[in-house]
Structure formats: structure tokens, C-alpha cells
Amino acid sequence: MTSSPSSRVQSVIVLGGGSAGMLAAITLKRLIPQLDVELIHSPEIGIIGVGEGTTAVFPEYLFNILGIPRDEFYREAKPTWKQGIKFVWGPRDHFFYDFEFQYDQRFDGVSKANGYYVDEDCSDLSLACGLMQRGKAFPTGPLGKPVIKGAHAFHIENHHLVAYLEGEAKRCGVVLTEDTFASAEHDGGQVSALHFEKGGRRSADLYIDASGFRSELLGKALEEPFKSFSGGLFCDRAVIGGWERDGEPIQAYTTAETMDHGWCWQIEHETFINRGYVYASDFVSDEDAHAEFRKKNPKTPEEPRILKFRSGRYKRSWVGNVVAIGNASGFVEPLEATALAQILYECRWVKELLENSDCQPAEAQRDFYNHAIGVAWDEIRDFLAFHYKFNTRLDTPFWKHCREHTELGDYQALYDLYQEIGPSPLLTSTLPNRPNIYGIEGFLAMLVGMKVPHKNPHTPAEAELQQWQRGRKKIATRAAAGVDVRRALDAIRQPSWQWS
Template sequence: MLDLATPKRVAIIGGGTAGWFAALTLRRIFSPAVEVTLIEAPDIGIIGVGEGGLLNLVDALNRNKIPVDEFVRETGAAYKLGFVYEGWRGGGREDCYYHLFGGPGIPELEWRQSGFFPLLSARIAAGQDLHSCVPGFEAIARNASQDEMRALLAAGKSGLVASYHFDSYRVASYLKQVAISRGVVHRKARIDELVLDRDGYTRSLQFEGQQLDVDFLIDASGLARIGIGNTYGRRWESFSDCLLLDRAIPFHLPNPHKNPALLTRAVSMKAGWMWQIPLIERVGAGYVFSSKHIDEATAVAEIEAYLGHSIAPMRTLRFEAGHYRTVWINNVVALGLASGFVEPLEATSIGQMLEQLRNIERVLVDGNGIVSRQTIEDFNRSNAQCWAGIRDFLRMHYDCPRKDTQFWRDVAKAPFPESYAELKQCFQRRTPRIVDIEGYVGAGWQGIFHTVNWMFVAAPLGVVPAAAARTELRRLPPETHADIKAYLDLLAGTSTAVRRQGASVH
């Protein structure tokens, strides 16, 4: 049992977005009598190359009582309304599909029956894309300004929900300022050792000849992985057999437009893909690639050939896709990169980190600081399930037609995780359902990707074929068939409105 009913000090190793979000959370949930200390190494900087959040970013700001408008103003954050995938289907630069952050207010996303979305299925059955049913896509396509997008979102008629693109360095600096103003103690030091008692609890941190006693520790040390990795030596669950990328070269680009784009770009390359994250002041970019298929110099040359100009590459990041099977041991929890990492596709790193942190808070608050070993085991099991969902969701992105280079041919031959292989068999006969992805969450966790997210990727890649959508539409009750036909007539331009459940949809 972990007893945090009357702790004296809780600590965080590591700054950055994860560390400072953790500091704000711990400061908020523990009494003022408890010291909250964050220790970060003085010589490890934050690469402000640009990052994008998922929808739980706004939830995390709200839970920590940070006004979203203030966050945007102080960090220069820009709207992010989804992703655009360029060239993933082998059709060159102009071949794009879109994964939008679809929201309420449009019939395609509000009519759910028999576990699926009949109007989205009707679009798939008719060979229509999904993104153009979202009214706000028109503003995305013409690169609307931040002010125009703010008004459109506030009106509630865009069919979109917003997250943000941001500079990681500016966000960490802002969160640090807020945390310190709320009483978090900040120390600059390099941790030498975690001192454990005979039962395996971390009782103190040693650094620079000093010793700091702790009752609870969050390891947000990033790829250094001081706690769960280096101290406790837990087993790493590798995804490298199905997710082949293991290097990333970040760099900056000038913003090509007056208004920053509203989507994260994911451009397929010869040995991986290039991200472009539009910020207010510039574009944060990088090439994520497989070192088995290309070296760093050739990767830089490919970037420059694609862009038509030279770049100033930053330090190459090396990683192995995967996670620790156990991330909470006794009184130590690994958070964010310290617990696991996969390539930056779909902003999974920050999305998973914030979901981990939400559940750390849930466990501590709901348990009133008294946490059973079974609860910790449930946390670890649920964390692993969530990582499996991320793995399968990303693997689906590579279940694509492009096969013109050795990398893309090897991706095509890479094994499917058994769970994704099963899902794909189902998707060949019907569209994704909530029951398909419930197995990726558990014990109070919420998946960071939902049914509509899976559909926005699966449909344009052909993982859900038109025949599957037609089959499931035929299984609807006869009285709904007229509504579906009217909607299809609307798509074909032979009707101006469709009625459903007594309501007109234009």
C-alpha cells in the first residue's frame, strides 16, 4: 500500500511540458503544507521545434485552472484542427487525406444507430470523402485567420473541436512561470541517484552532494528515464517490429503564409515522413525516418530536395518505439517520454502523457492519498492497454498503398499486431465501433483516439472498403433506408435536403 495521506514532500524529476504539467497537478491536489519540488538538469534544453496537442490538451488546461485565452496569448499557440496526410497513398504531393477533429453540431457525427454512424457510412458507401461533410473544412482549405477561426468555433456550427499547435520551449516556460507563482519549488540539479529502502520505495534523491527526502516521485526525465528505466530496470515493450521509424531530424522553416495553417502536415518521404507544424512565428518541422533505410546525411539531402532550399538541422533524435510494461512502482511513476515513446505521428506523446497524468490525479484524489497495490497494478495494466491502442492506430496509418521505395515495401511486409489484424478483419465487413476500441482502455482511463478518429484514417486508406459500409447500411431498419437514400441524393446533387427523425438537415 502507498500511504500519501500526510506526505511532506512530493517531487518531479525533469522540466519540459510533462514535468511542469505534473508540478501544476501535484500542487493543486496536495495541501499547501506539502512541498512540491521540481528538479531539472541545468544542461538539458528543450527543443522548441513545434508540437501539437490532442483534444485533452484543452481539458488539461481547464483542470489546472489555466485560461485558454491566456495560454494562447502567452505561448503564441495557434489553432490545430486535425492532420493532413500527403502522399501516403502513393499518389504524390497532391494526394491528400484528412483526419479532422470532428465535433458536435452536424448530423453526420450526431446520428449514431446500432453502434455506428449511418451518414458517415453512407458517404463511404458512395465513395465520398469524410472531411468535406465538416462545415469548417472550407475555412481550413482557404487558410482562414486565427480570428476568423475563433469566431467560427465560438458559433458552434463548424463541426470542429480545436486543439493547438505550440512551441514546446515557450509552453514549458509559461507552465514553469505559473507553477512557481503557485508555490512549486524549482531546483536546477543533475540527479545522481534515487535512494531506495529495503522495500523498493524511493526515499530520497541524491544530487551534487545533497540528499532530498521525498514521499512520492514523478519521473518526467524524458529519454534519460532515470526512474523506472535506469533505477528500477523494468522491461521495455518494443514496437519496432511493426513501427519501423527510429530517428528524427528536427528543423525550422519560415511560415509560408500570412495565416498559419490550421492542420499538422504529415508528408510521406522515401524512408518515413516529414512533419510540419504551423506556429504563429514559424513552422516547426522534422523528418522521422528508419535508420535501416537511410542515413542522416541522405535524409537531410532529401528534405532539401523536397523543399527546394537548404535547412539548418538540429541534433538527430534516436529512439525505439515502445513503452515500459510497468510505469508505477511503489511511490514512483514514470510520465511521458520517461514511460514510453513512439514516433510523433498523431501527437501521441503529449496525448498519452496528459492521459497518464489525469489518471495519476484520479487515483490519488479518489483514494484520498491511500493507494492499494491492486490499484497500481490496474494503472499499469490500463497504461499498457492505452499504448497498445496507440500502436494499432499508428500501424493502421502504414497499412497504405504506397510501395515505391524499399522502406514502404518493408512497411507493407511488417507484421500486424494481432489485435490490429483482428480489427482489420472486422473493418473489412463494417465500419469501426466503440466496442472495437474499448479494449484499449480500462480502470477509469479514456482512449485518446475514438471511433470517429479511426474512421477518418481507415476510410481513405481503404481499410474500410465501400462494400463494408453498404453491407452495414442494409442491416438498418427499413424505416431508416429512406433517410439514407435522401442523404445520398443530397450528395449526388439530386436533392436539396434530407429529413431524419423529423428534422431537416441541409
């Protein structure tokens, strides 16, 4: 059956079986059960196979919105925990950015927010920050057990995640088919059928394009224009490697480390350490990037896996009866590991708009969706721009270029006011869109973390400084008694463990 723009959606074809396709199919089938959902993917083409860090919305969505059982997920998808990112970035030795509040808060009895007191030492501003810097993952609860609550994210290997989601898709009634898409019949921005190499012609009322960077339906068939972010984000490749864990402690954070022509991640799985160097091919050849990567990480394999990408998004993600989700809709390089969060945001809005239109989405719903998703992509772009613009750690041609040419986009006003008033939560008023993915906390964490200068320092009296230190001390004491990742994994595998 084909559909006119506002006819009722009863059947959905999801093209692509990476994390985007699986999450979209599960969301639609589980939350709107009357839909017939078929997911078609090509094992020959395969999945991207990277995407190992999440943000805190990921567990929240999986467990509380999709209702996925925690014990089953931990057993099969094998995640470890991520409390935030350790940035080896800017003039400090390092700093942490987490999912709690470090800078958008003021300790009891002091006059200003935390950013005004932090000079050399920005440790222990939140419990997550205190835990990470001590190699811990969670605070200790009764009987010495970890308290696995609050905003935290995962490190999770993409193939384990996709394999788990595939099982979950089958369990909730999604029909899974293996075939390779060949071409689409379309007219006036509406797709009427898809042709596959083995299975001939197939049609549905709504098509989810989750075909990854190939963007088979939105990009190729419907030729939606692509809005490149290359004017502000210069990295376009990654060399990826890693090694079997060799006694290294499992950290509850991703490391993001400044490199000569970009940056390197370290992601902590239980038995594997995953490293990747994201670099700008205008500044370094693949061979030299690989050599720099290997020098820093001698345990990585000699044969590099190099992935090319482009940062940007399609102008619209929902065109006619095609909605692109995941890399088929856009991609911003992985510095803040936001792709999975964006996928969930997209899935959630498609589901909400279908549900709220009795599955008859009209032009206004599509316009709203395109606006909301576009704003979210642009926000990720601008947040990453702050990371590049103000990183003074190295003076290589790449980093000089970033400092000189990175544009702050819709967040220039935030920086302008920051220069005048410093790290005040009042800067919230400059956020161009609310709710905002990172909130003022995210921007302050980067500005203060990188010691970006401003004109409004605060010199507290001794008594006030001591009061502020007491706030940090409380956090430090609790963090020091925390449980590390290894012990937390052991605890959740005990038969007596119960998820609250």
C-alpha cells in the same frame, strides 16, 4: 521522509522540467494543494525541445481542469490552432483527420454512415474538415468574429510552452530547483532518497520521474523492463528543421506527408514553420535522410538536428513510490502528436488515485494505473500501425516492409470485420478497450482516407446520393464563410475580445 507503499503522500519530488514534469507538478499542486511539490531539473541537460502539435484534450485540460486563464496563455505561450491533420498519404491526393465526427455519423435522410458514400471526394464531412480544406480555422460568429469553441488543438513551440508552464508552476506554489540528479538510494522497488550534484541528498514520499528519455528513476534506478514497439513501428529517428514564415498562410492543421523512408510533418506557428522528417534508420542513413528532407524543404538550415528515439513503453509506469510521466514512461513516434495527451492522461490518473485514496495509494491503485496507462500506450501503437500498414502511396523498400510486416496488435479484429462490413460505426464493438482514445472515428478516418478495400460497398440511388450531398453542402457553406488563423489571432488580440 521516506514512505512505505501505503503511507500517506505529503511530499512529492518531480525530477525533470520538460512539459511532462511541469504539467505533473502543476496538476498535483493545483488540484491537491496540501501536497508539498518540488520540481528539480537540469538546465545543462535541457528539454527535448520538440512537441509542437497537441490533440483536443490539451486546451480542455489546461483551461477547464487546471484553470489556466486563456488570455494569459495565449499571450505568453503563443499557440496557434490545429483542427486536425492533413494526410498526404495513401492513394488520394490528401485527406483530413480531425477531432469531430466524419465517419462515425450519418447525414439526415440517408441509410448509411458517411464512409459508404465517399469515393473520390472525402471533403466536407465535418465542419473542421471543411474549414481546413479552405484554409480556415473557425466558423464566423456575430460581428464577423471567430467562434473559437468545440474540439480543437494547438500548434505550440515547446520552449514557449515550457517557459509558460514554469511561470505557472511557480505561481501555484511548486518549488523549482536547478540541479542535476546523480543517483538514487533504493531498496525493494522503493526509492528512499535522490542525490544531486549540487544539492546533496533529498527525499520525498512520492517521486515523479519526468526525466525524459533518460528515465533516471524508473528505467535506470529501478530497472523496470522496457517493452519495445519496434516489431510494428519501424521509425526511430527524426531530422528537424524549419524556417521563419515568409508569407505562407498559417494553416489550421498539421501536415503529415509520406516520404521515401518515413514521413514528414509540417507544423504551423505564427512566425515559424516547423518541419521534421521521421525515418527508419534501417532503411536510410542520416545523411541521405537529411538530403531528402532538404530537397523537399530547401529553406531549412544546412546543419541538421537529428534526434534518436525508440518507440515503446516501460512494462509498468508506477513502481513502488516512483511514477514515470512523459518520455520517461514511454514514447510512441510523433505521427498523431499524442505525447502531450498521454502526459495529461497520466497526470490525471495520478491525481485521481491520490485523491481517492486519501493520498495513500495501495498496490491495487498502482496495478490499476499500470493497466490503464499500458493499454493507452498500446492503443497509440496500434492506431499508428494502421497508418503504416495501409499506406500505398509509395513503393520504396521501407513502405513495402511496412505493408508486409506491420502488426495491427489488439485491433486486428477491427480490420477483419471492416473487410467484411465496410466503414460501419458497428465496428465500435470490436474496440478492445473503451473509452478509447481515438474511438471508431479515428480508425475509420484512416481506413476510408487510405481507401482500404472492403467487400460491402453501397451504391445509393440517385435521390439518396443527392440527399447525402445536401448534408455536405450545408457544411461547405458554413466552412466557406469561416475565419482563417491570421484573422482569428488578430481578433483575440483586440482589447474588446472576451473569452466565453
